[in-house]
Amino acid sequence: MSQAALAQVLRDLPQFENANLLVGSSTSDDAAVYKIDEDTALVQTVDFFTPIVDDPFTYGQIAATNSLSDVYAMGGKPVTALAIVGMPVDVVSNDIIHEILRGGAEKAKEAKCALAGGHSIKNPEPIYGLSVTGIVNPNRMITNAGAEPGDILVLTKPLGTGILTTAIKRGLVSGEIVDRAVDLMGRLNTPGARIAAEGLVKCATDVTGFGLLGHLRSLCASSGVTAHLSAADTPVIDDEIISLIEEEDCVPGGTRENLRTAEPDCEFDSSVTDAQKFLLADAQTSGGLLCCVPEAHLERVQEIFSEEETLCNEVIGRIGEPGDGPLISIS
DSSP states (O other), X not given: OOHHHHHHHHTTOOOOOOTTEEEOTTTTOSXXXXXXXXXXXXXXXXXXXXXXSSOHHXXXXXHHHXXXXXXXXXXXXXXXXXXXXXXXXXXXXXXXXXXXXXXXXXHHHHTTOEEEEEEEEEOXXXXXXXXXXXXXXXXXXXXXXXXXXXXXXXXXXXXOHHHHHHHHHTTOXXXXXXXXXXXXHTOOOTHHHHHHHTTOOSEEEEOOTXXXXXXXXXXXXXXXXXXXXXXXXSOBSOTHHHHHHHHHOOOOHHHHHHHHXXXXXXXXXXXXXXXXXXXXXXXXXXXXXXXXXXXXXXXXXXXXXXXXXXXXXXXXXXXXXXXXXXXXXXX
């Protein structure tokens, strides 16, 4: 669902007030956080989607990575997970379903997360994902509501998976560029736990279905700040993606909806092309962390990202003071 539609259906829902619920749905954060004691809080999230690649094992890996990412985005460490499985069992064989589950289990094992069970149903099309529980020190947790003016925006994965997966389905790309996209989507966002443990970052989010603009928009609104982005400095998986947008109109519907939703809160410089706008709004699968880094901590944060071999650690913008102008300005 789009951000606008989601806001509409979630409005005015009854809520049991609990002082230990540190992060709920009100700030559109990546996961819920529930305080157990002064040093421990639970991080809870759930995510699943339909296949975006043909190989069942790889699909399972990507879906699990995407689910685990929300815990890392809150600065937590995943500890247990439950699988969510919906399959057209008359069409998809048990061997294929096993490969999907094996891919997810391998990624949970890599994350040192115990896959404890799950639930399965018959479904007209395949869906797979995880409900993940993690732990975090509530004094060190990361949220999307803690950005401060002067924070520097750093991104850990390049953009373009939504456009690329659409191109793959159309048979427009193959080979090395596809391999790079698959590698990106299967990379765990483990640096989130490290930067939280060292108290380096208080505000971050992972870039997924609402695109960079959508998630930054939520972050700015929740934090009461503005942001400036540099389109030229924002990394892309491959320059061919720009050609796929401009020459093949290879833009998924979710990306178009993301841009429509974000545009009222954005001001684009005349130098920003339509292709760059779509890229900034591109619906990502298992995207990177967008971190708001205090300038004093930037060197250490980028050092950690290098040690963790993130696909990039580019500075792409800065958090600004609140004001009457646009929430996000892009040049």
